[in-house]
Amino acid sequence: MIDKITVNLGKERSYPILVGCGNLGEVGEHTARLKQNVSGVFIVSSPRIYGLYGEPVAKSFKKAGFRHVGTGLFPDGERNKSLNSYSRVIAKLVEFASRSYGANGRGGIIIANLGGGVVGDLGGFVAATFNRGDSSARVDYIQIPTTLLGFVDCGVGGKVGVNFPRGKAVVKNLLGQFYQPRLVYADLDVLKTLPRRELKSGLAEVIKYGIIKDKLLFGYLEKHHRDILSLEPGALRHIVKKSYNIKARVVEQDEKDRKGIRAILNYGHTVGHAIEGANLHYKHGEAIAVGMVCAAEIARELGIFPQEGIKRIEELIKAVRLPVRAKDCRLSDILELLKRDKKVVNGVNRYVLPTEIGRVIVKQGVDNGIIRRVVRKRLE
Numbered sequence: 001m002i003d004k005i006t007v008n009l010g011k012e013r014s015y016p017i018l019v020g021c022g023n024l025g026e027v028g029e030h031t032a033r034l035k036q037n038v039s040g041v042f043i044v045s046s047p048r049i050y051g052l053y054g055e056p057v058a059k060s061f062k063k064a065g066f067r068h069v070g071t072g073l074f075p076d077g078e079r080n081k082s083l084n085s086y087s088r089v090i091a092k093l094v095e096f097a098s099r100s101y102g103a104n105g106r107g108g109i110i111i112a113n114l115g116g117g118v119v120g121d122l123g124g125f126v127a128a129t130f131n132r133g134d135s136s137a138r139v140d141y142i143q144i145p146t147t148l149l150g151f152v153d154c155g156v157g158g159k160v161g162v163n164f165p166r167g168k169a170v171v172k173n174l175l176g177q178f179y180q181p182r183l184v185y186a187d188l189d190v191l192k193t194l195p196r197r198e199l200k201s202g203l204a205e206v207i208k209y210g211i212i213k214d215k216l217l218f219g220y221l222e223k224h225h226r227d228i229l230s231l232e233p234g235a236l237r238h239i240v241k242k243s244y245n246i247k248a249r250v251v252e253q254d255e256k257d258r259k260g261i262r263a264i265l266n267y268g269h270t271v272g273h274a275i276e277g278a279n280l281h282y283k284h285g286e287a288i289a290v291g292m293v294c295a296a297e298i299a300r301e302l303g304i305f306p307q308e309g310i311k312r313i314e315e316l317i318k319a320v321r322l323p324v325r326a327k328d329c330r331l332s333d334i335l336e337l338l339k340r341d342k343k344v345v346n347g348v349n350r351y352v353l354p355t356e357i358g359r360v361i362v363k364q365g366v367d368n369g370i371i372r373r374v375v376r377k378r379l380e
C-alpha cells in the first residue's frame with residue numbers, strides 16, 4: 001500500500017509525497033505519470049547508495065519507458081556538498097544531455113536524487129540551476145530519500161543548495177535556492193541498510209515535529225520508540241507520514257521562509273547548529289537533540305515552559321540514545337557561533353521556544369545571560 005500526502009502549492013507546483021514499503025521498483029511508473037515528453041532520467045547519487053539501490057531504481061525507470069537513464073555520482077559526506085561535486089555532476093549531466101538529445105536536453109530530462117540530504121540538496125541545486133532553472137527549458141527533479149532525515153526533513157520543502165568554504169570551516173548552504181520537487185518517493189525498506197547512528201539522528205527531527213506541532217506524535221514516540229528503532233514497518237510509516245504532513249502544512253503557509261512561519265522548523269537548531277559548528281564530529285540530529293533541550297530550558301528560565309515538559313523531552317531523547325549534553329565543545333565557540341545565527345537580525349536574536357509539548361513561539365531578544373547559563377550547563 002502506498003500512502004499519498006500532497007504539498008499544496010497551487011495548480012502548477014503542487015506535488016505528491018508517496019510513502020510505501022518495498023515500493024522502490026515502482027518509482028519509474030510514478031515518475032512517468034508526472035510529465036509527458038520526458039524520456040531521460042538522470043540519477044544523482046553517491047557511489048555507496050547507488051551500489052545499494054541504483055540498479056532496481058534504474059531498472060524501474062527503463063521498465064516505465066524512459067529511453068535514457070544516466071548517472072551523476074559524487075562521494076558521500078557533508079564536505080562533498082560542495083561546488084566541486086556540483087561541477088562534477090553538471091559535467092556528467094551535460095554529457096548525458098548531449099549524448100541523448102544532441103543538445104541541452106531541453107525539457108526531455110528529469111533528475112532523480114537517490115540518497116540522503118546531501119544528495120537531495122545538491123541534486124536539487126543542479127536541477128534548480130541547469131538551463132537557467134525555472135525557465136521553459138527547466139529540468140524538474142524528484143526526491144528518492146534513503147535516510148530518515150531525508151524522509152522527514154530534506155526531501156520536502158524545496159530548499160536546495162551547497163556549502164561553501166570559509167577558512168578551514170564551511171558555511172552551510174551558503175549557495176542555494178528554493179526549487180520544489182515534482183515528487184517525493186519514499187520506500188521505508190531502504191532504512192534497513194541505514195547505519196543506526198544515522199537512523200537516530202533522523203529521529204531527532206521527528207521528536208522536533210512532536211514538540212512544535214503535535215503532542216500526540218510526541219506521546220506516540222514516548223510509547224513506541226523501541227518499535228521505531230527496530231524498524232517496525234507500522235510504527236515507521238506512522239511517524240514518517242505524521243512528519244511529512246507537518247512539514248508540508250508549514251511549507252504551504254510559508255514556502256520561501258519569509259513570513260516567520262517556517263521558522264518554527266528551526267526549533268533546537270539555533271544552539272544545535274552552533275554545536276555542529278563547534279564540534280564537527282556531531283551528526284545533525286545529535287546536535288539538534290542537545291539544542292532542543294537547551295531551547296526548552298531557555299523557555300523554562302523565561303517562565304513559559306514547565307520543568308515537567310523538560311523532563312519529558314529529555315527522557316525521550318535519552319530513550320532513543322541521542323545526547324542531551326554536548327561533548328568537546330568550547331562555550332566561547334558556541335556563543336560566537338550563536339551571534340552568527342541566520343535568525344539574528346540587527347544583533348537581536350530569535351529563539352523558537354516551547355510553551356507546551358505541541359506548541360512553540362518565536363521569541364526575540366532573549367537575554368544573553370540566560371542563553372550562556374543554559375548552554376554552559378549542557379556542555380560536558
Ligand SMILES: NC(=O)c1ccc[n+]([C@@H]2O[C@H](COP(=O)([O-])OP(=O)(O)OC[C@H]3O[C@@H](n4cnc5c(N)ncnc54)[C@H](O)[C@@H]3O)[C@@H](O)[C@H]2O)c1
Pocket residue numbers: 046048049052076077078081115116117118119121146147148149150153154155156157158159160172173190191192193194195198201284
Ligand atoms: N533541504 C532541506 O530542507 C534540508 C533539511 C535538513 C537537512 N538538510 C541537509 O541534509 C544533509 C544531511 O542529510 P542526511 O542526514 O540524510 O545525511 P547524508 O546524506 O550525508 O547521509 C548520511 C550517510 O548515510 C549513508 N546512507 C544514506 N542512505 C543510506 C541507506 N539507505 N543505507 C545505507 N547507507 C545510507 C550515506 O551514504 C551517508 O554516508 C545536510 O547537508 C543538511 O544540511 C537539508
